[in-house]
Every structure is written in C-alpha cells, then in structure tokens.
Amino acid sequence: MADAEGKPGPHRSGFASFVGRPNAGKSTLTNALVGTKVAITSSKPQTTRTVIRGIVHRPDAQLVLVDTPGLHRPRTLLGERLNDLVTTTWAEVDVVAVCFPANERIGPGDRFLVAELAKVRRTTRVAVVTKTDLATPAQIGEQLLAIQALGVETGTEWAEIVPVSALSGDQVGLLADLFVGMLPEGPPLYPDGDLTDSPEEILVAELVREAALEGVRDELPHSIAVVVEEMGLREGRSEDRPLLDIHAFLYVERQSQKGIVIGHKGSRLRAVGTAARQQIEALLGTPVYLDLHVKVAKDWQRDPRQLRKLGF
Template identity: 45%
Template sequence: MAQANYKSGFVALIGRPNVGKSTLLNQIIGQKLAIMSDKPQTTRNKIRGVYTTETGQAVFLDTPGIHKPHHKLGDYMVRTAITTLNEVDLVCMLIDATEEKGPGDQFIMEQLRKVDTPVFLLINKIDAVSRERALERIAGYKDDFPFREIIPISALTGENVDRLRSLIFNYLPEGPQYYPADQVTDHPERFVVAELIREKVLHLTREEIPHSVAVVVEQMQYREEKELLYIHAVIYVERDSQKAILIGKRGTMLKEIGKRAREDIEHLLGSRTYLELWVKVKEDWRNRELMLRNFGFTDNE
C-alpha cells in the first residue's frame, strides 16, 4: 500500500541517438533493462523501467533516439519518441557533453515547446570532459529553452544520478504505486530476452547488420524435469549475405552470440538456460508494415 503523500509518475528519457539514455536507465534502476551499444538507434521501443522507494515510484520510458528516418522502422521510432512527450509527467532531455549542439538537439527542443511538461536538461558523459567544457555546454543550452533543472551527470559512472533521482521526485505529483515494489519493468520476459540477444548482435557485428536485425523469441518454456529454461529464438536479417555473416565460418559467430546472450539471460532470470538460435532472411523487413507489426513495432501499446 502506498502511504499518504506518496509520489508517482512517468518520466521520459529523450535525446539524439547514442547520448546514453539506455545506460542512464540501467544506472537509475540498478540493473540492465535496456540494451546498450556504441551504435546509434539501439533502442527501438519504449523500454519501461520502474524505480520504487518507500515514498514514491518513478516509471521511466527510454525512447528511441530522435534522428532523420530512412525507412518505415525509423519513422516508427521517431514517432514513438515524440508521442511520449504528451504521456508523461516529466521529460529528461539528454545531451552528450563531448559533442557540439546540433540540428537534432534543436529539433527536440522545438518538439518540447509544444507540450506543457516540465523538462530537465541532463548533460551526460561529464566524466569524459573538463569542468570548463561542461560549463560551456550548460551555457550553450540554458538560454534556448526554459529547463526546470540542468544537471551534469555521468550515466556510465553514476555521478550525480542520486541527485537526479531526488529532483525527479520533487517534480512528480502525488499518486498511486503503479507496480509492485519488486517489479523493475513491465515488459514480458520474452521481450527482454529478445533484446539481450539483439544486444549481442550489436556488439559483435558492424556496418549495416546491427540495424537490419530483429529478434523474435518463438518458444520459452521451463522444463521442470531438467530444471532448464528452453528458449528458441530467430534472428531475422534482410539479406542472405547478412545471414552468412551472422552465422559465421562453421557457425562461430552465432555460437558466440548465443553464449553471451545465454550468460546474461541466466543472470537476469536466475535459471539454467538452453538457448537455440536460428537466422532467417526477411527481405527489406524494415519497410514492410506487416513485418513491423509482426516484430512488435506498432503504435498501439
């Protein structure tokens, strides 16, 4: 039961691709929910992470990085990020302290001007720049938009994240506890498992392959007699050449993807796991509405 004066609400993490939104979400929650990669546009859906204390609950939405889309999947990702602004109690706009302000940041601020939601500016990656550089970044933004708070942070090291949590609760309204105290995400296990597999593909492949991949968990069953979680998943790509790269010589690449993913799945779910991976080709799936719906990219959540 939530106590009197209990605070709760929804917080969007928004920003250009690769500014550290997923890393920050994982840092706030205290465990891996969103996949992390040095490649842009890693996040494709809104990843919900739940942070609960005795006095409040904040539900975080890690949105896809806002970028100029080049296919229907890109359109979906940008639309998802922008519509989120009207669904939350607070927006945290992340920028990268190591990069100059760009057109993407201006575009995000233009979208933010259309909503009444309070907005924080989070200057991320301050562990990678001097204090002077961080202050320059603050000066370059504070006159462009009426940010309620401007907070330098490091999502990677956790610097200033405790302060960020406190400030967030200052701005959330009184409300109910939406999720049980021990629940950290509202996504089903299949979704999280598929994301962990996709993360390994992102880590191990280059060029066009990471963006051409979708992962579908077709079967997930705990077999009591063997005390083993059995998972059958399919990695979809757009071309035969990508399939060959993902499988690798004598299956070495696919085995490595499976090994790394299985370790993370076992750590997350606390169960011995048998992971079976297949690679299939669906040509140009990122531009096919039916395939996007089949893979879970829909506007109706």
C-alpha cells in the first residue's frame, strides 16, 4: 500500500480469524484468500476440528488467517474441546471475522456466538456475509440489515460488514485489503512461500478425512477421526522417481460404522483412498502410496483417553 506521494507504506503483519456457526463457509473463504487449499471443506457441519492457519503473502503485508471449528452447543467432550479452541483463538488475534451465510436467516446459534464474542476485549470485529452467489440482491440486503441489528442487540460494534463469494471470488480481494488495514505494523511472521504452518501429517490426515466424509450417511461424520501412523519417502528410489509412503488409520466409534466406511468388498475404502491420494499428491507435489485401515475406538468422542490418543 502506498501513501499519497506514492511511497510504499509500512509493512503490516498479523492474524485474522474466521468464526461462525458450523458450515458458514469459513474454510472455503480461507482457501480462497490463500489461493490454495489449506483447510478441508465439506457440506457436513463441523468438518473443521483443528485450528488451521493459512498465510497470505503480499508486498505490503503478511496476513495469517486462522480457520477455527464452528462454535456450537456441545453434546460431547470433543465438542467442548473444539469450542475451547475457538474462544482461545479469539483472544489471540487482531481481527475476528464472523461469517453469516447470505442464504440463511440469522438464528439462535449466531446470537449465541456474537454474544460470546462481545465478551472479548480489544479485538476488531468484522461481519462477513458469505455465499452471496447463492442469494438474491434482496436477500443480501436483508442480511446486511439483520447483521447491523444483531450488532446493536448484542452491543457489538462492527468495523465493517462485507458481502463476499468465495466461490466466484466476488469481493474476496476487498476483504483481504480491509483485513490488512486493520493489522499492526510489523515484519513477516512466516518465511516467504509458506502457505500454512500445519505439519504435513496433519494436512494429510485432514485430506483423508475429507475424502471419507463425502457420501457417508448423516450419522457418521463426527465419528470419523484419522491418524497418520507413518509417512516417509520410500528408500532405494532415485531422486527423479520419488514415492511417498503413507500409512493411516481411520477410526470410527462402532463396529457397524466400520462396515459403512469399508463398503462392499472394500469398494468404499478404495474410493476414499483414490480421492485422498489425488489431493495429497496435488498438495505435496510427490507421487504417493496411501495405505488405509479402519479401526474401532469405542465412543472416542466422549472418552478423554481416546481423545488424547487421537490428538484432541
């Protein structure tokens, strides 16, 4: 960003966090701003289970986007821990952007979230109307007014209210500019070229889980966890023909779910493996051999010991 005389302004760096109820478009927007896939997306609510940081590099700034799980009224110990992750993140970032889908009315979940956010001090708040490609101009206008009213109702001062579409790219660049203007002056926080600070094993596990979520029946999404047990380049291969060996376990809560994930004669698990392998190869730029196995960890979402073992 240049000043009135055309001189480059100070470099800015900092953190902006997307929050919202489950399935509000946070991960899709994170990926759109970073310009590549760093957070998994799914039509299933509560897909995001970890805090993913996506890094936007610009000549004038480095913007670190923190994608958090959707805040919800928890029904399990896992749900409680995911909510704790969200509220801890709010207190540590420069900007919190609350996502409201343009095609869905504001409901009790949104009120609960904004009321919780009102308790956090010193953080700039932005409202983002997401998925504008799915709404009419009249619906978008109504949503803008409803968000303004919600701010008044909860004592929340919105620094900006911005409608965007991550899918079409509409106003995504404007949103990045607004975030950058709200960051403190400072040097880059991450090396040039880094797009996320998540370990590769975590990203790989997330891509396997994303593939496993597609097409499963509604009762299954929250019951699937993925752990990468081993990952490394196969020995004895020449540098121009590398092969990355990945061995991962998909954990479910009941024996009946194991059958759903594996499918008839292993057909479903093979489809999951193929879809995940393609995404992992695109992310890491290396041919991959992916070995998947399904295990039962009984009621893991409610068991503190199992949750620790699975990384929560």
